Amino acid sequence: MDIVVAVALGAIGSIIAAELYAYGPAIAHALIRRAVARLTKHEQTRFLEEWLADNREFIGNGQKVLHAIGCCVGARAVAKVLAKPQITRQSSDLKEPATSHKRNTTGDESEISEGVTLDMQALNELMKAKVLDGLAKRTDLEVLINGLRTGANKDILRIIDELIIQSQEDLS
C-alpha cells in the first residue's frame, strides 16, 4: 500500500514539476510584474521593461524564475534607494583622490582633459558643489562664475545659471 502511495505521489509531483517548468516564463513574468508593483508608478515602467528584457537573457526556465524571484526580493530595496534624495557631492568630494591620476586643475576639468566622459548628472553635482562652496566662502560671485564658465558648453552654462539663482534664493 505504501509503495502505491509513494508511486502516486511521485507521479503527481513529476506532473506538477513539469507543468511548472512549462509555465516558467509566464511565472517569471508574473513575478516581475508583482515585483515592480512595489515601485512608484513612474519607476514601474522603466523597471518592468528592464527586468523583462534581462529575464529573456537567462537560458532555461529555472534560471528565468530564479531571476524573477530575485527581482521580487530586490524590488523593495530598489524602491528604498530610489526614495532617498539624490546624494549631493560636497566640496570634500573634489579633493585629490588616492589614485594614480594626476589632476592639474579642478575635478571636472581634469576629467575632460583625461578624455573621460562625464555624464551630465555627475557634472551637475560637481558644479553644484562648487557653487555652494564658493557661496559659503563668500567668494566673489563674478569670479566664481567666470571660473566655472571656462571651457563649459551651453548645457553646463544653463545649469550653472539655474544653480546660482537657486542658491541665491536659498541664502536670502
Add this chain to the structure above:
Amino acid sequence: MAEYDIRLTRPMLKVLHYFLDKPREKRSGAEISKAIGVNSGTLYPILARFERAGWLASEWEQVDPRDAGRPRRRFYRLTGVGQRAAHTALADLQMPRGDLAWTS
C-alpha cells in the same frame, strides 16, 4: 581610508571591479549578474544605488521594442566619478584589479 558616499559591500566591490575591467563598455543587468555571479535580488539595488550616487549611468538599448519584438535592455556604464571611486575603493582595500580574493 577614503570617504565614500556609499558603504561598500563585497557584492558592490565585485560590481565595481567588473566595470573597471572595461570602463567604457555598456552592460545589461543580466550580463553583469551572469558574469560575476551576483543574483538579481542583490544586483538591482546595487545598480540603483550606484546610479543614484552618479557612479553609474544607464541608457536604453537603441532598438524599437515593436520592431525587435522584445523589451529594450537597459545598459549601465561607469561614469568618471564612478571610475575614480572604484579605483579608490579597490586601492584602499588593497585589492588590485584582476586579483580579488573571492574571484580567484
